[in-house]
Amino acid sequence: MKRPGFFSLIKTALQRGLVARSALETNLFPPLALPIVFRPYRNEDYDVCLAIYRKNEPVRFPPGHVATFERFLKDEKKTCIVAELDSTVVAFGGLTLYAPDLAVLYYGLVSPEFQGLRIGSTLTLLRIAQMGPHPADTFILIFAVEPSMPFYRRFGFALAGTWKAENGKDYPIGLLRVTYHEMQRLKVALEQRGIRVRGDLVLHPSSDMTGEVVYGPNGPQFMFQRRDAPTE
Numbered sequence: 130m131k132r133p134g135f136f137s138l139i140k141t142a143l144q145r146g147l148v149a150r151s152a153l154e155t156n157l158f159p160p161l162a163l164p165i166v167f168r169p170y171r172n173e174d175y176d177v178c179l180a181i182y183r184k185n186e187p188v189r190f191p192p193g194h195v196a197t198f199e200r201f202l203k204d205e206k207k208t209c210i211v212a213e214l215d216s217t218v219v220a221f222g223g224l225t226l227y228a229p230d231l232a233v234l235y236y237g238l239v240s241p242e243f244q245g246l247r248i249g250s251t252l253t254l255l256r257i258a259q260m261g262p263h264p265a266d267t268f269i270l271i272f273a274v275e276p277s278m279p280f281y282r283r284f285g286f287a288l289a290g291t292w293k294a295e296n297g298k299d300y301p302i303g304l305l306r307v308t309y310h311e312m313q314r315l316k317v318a319l320e321q322r323g324i325r326v327r328g329d330l331v332l333h334p335s336s337d338m339t340g341e342v343v344y345g346p347n348g349p350q351f352m353f354q355r356r357d358a359p360t361e
Contacts, residue, residue: 137159140159141158141159144158144159145158150311150314151285151311152283152284152285153254153257153284153285153305153307153311153315154311154314154315154318155283156250156253156254156283156284157254157315157318159247160247160322161246161247161248161250161251161322161324162246162247163214163246163247163248164214165212165213165214165219165248165251166212166213166214166327167210167211167212167213167252167255167324167325167326167327168210168211168213168326168327168328169209169210169211169326169328169329169330169331170202170207170209170210170211170221171211174211174218174221175202175203177217177218178202178211178218178221178238179198179199179202181218181219181220181221181238181239181240182195182198182236182238183195184240184241185238185239185241188274188276189238189274189276189277190274191274191294191295191296191298191300192295192296193294193295193296194294194295197295198236201223201235201236204336206333206336207223207225207333208223208224208225208226208259208330208331208332208333209221209222209223209224209236210222210223210224210252210255210256210326210330212239212248212251212252214243214248219239219240219243219248220237220238220239220240220243220248220249220252221236221237221238221252222234222235222236222237222238222252222253222256223235223236223237223256224256224259224332225333225334225335226332226333226334226335227334227335227338227339227340227353228339228340228341228342229261229263230260230263230265230266230267230268230342231267231268231270231340231341231342231351232260232267232268232269232270233269233270233271233272233335234253234256234257234269234270234271235272237249237252237253237256239252249280250283251324253281253284254284254315254319254324255319255324255325255326257269257305257307257312257315258312258315258316258319259326259330259332260307260312261332262312263309263312264309265309266306266307266308266309266349267306267307267309267312268304268305268306268307268342268349268351269286269304269305269307270289270302270303270304270305270351271286271302271303271304271305272292272300272302273300273301273302273303274300274301275300275301278301278303281303281305282303284305285305285306286303286304286305287303287304287305288301288302288303288304289302289303289304290302306349336356337355337356337357338353338354338355338356339353339354339356340352340353340354341353
């Protein structure tokens with residue numbers, strides 16, 4: 130795959146410095162050059178997605194996490210977008226809603242031989258852009274591992290806590306706050322470039338948790354509750 134040359138890098142730097150209005154928007158440049166088709170996950174994608182996971186597993190996931198990933202693939206009520214190049218799946222990524230203004234990104238993975246070609250960045254932007262119109266800010270969480278955080282920091286994700294994996298170790302949680310106008314500009318930019326999901330993508334809420342963004346004197350707080358938890 131052809132990598133960007135010197136003048137392309139200069140053009141990208143100027144676009145990011147002069148056109149982009151936020152860290153999120155800098156990732157619109159350079160635009161995706163490959164003829165990638167984004168579509169909803171299908172059951173027949175299971176084997177290739179598992180193979181992509183295995184290729185990324187040594188540096189991207191805690192030991193013993195593969196069983197959780199396989200359950201994710203087998204869950205009929207999931208939101209997952211795959212990226213096809215020449216009818217071959219080369220990347221995929223998931224999204225789960227906890228509230229109209231709160232979502233979590235899952236498993237943004239690109240096959241190693243196609244990394245560095247703007248596929249992963251575009252897929253991240255496309256997943257964020259699936260959030261519906263909201264009059265205030267939208268919040269995106271990512272339960273990551275440390276080697277993945279530099280990638281997500283480029284979009285504006287900040288460290289917001291830790292989560293405990295199957296191996297008992299703590300890993301970083303990233304948080305991105307997207308303003309209403311940022312979201313609108315992102316949606317327009319992707320649509321103008323023809324970057325969209327081909328097919329009917331259903332945004333599934335979490336099957337076991339609900340969430341809520343509560344604004345207080347210290348800023349937004351995130352409240353989660355199990356769906357079967359008793360209410361007072």
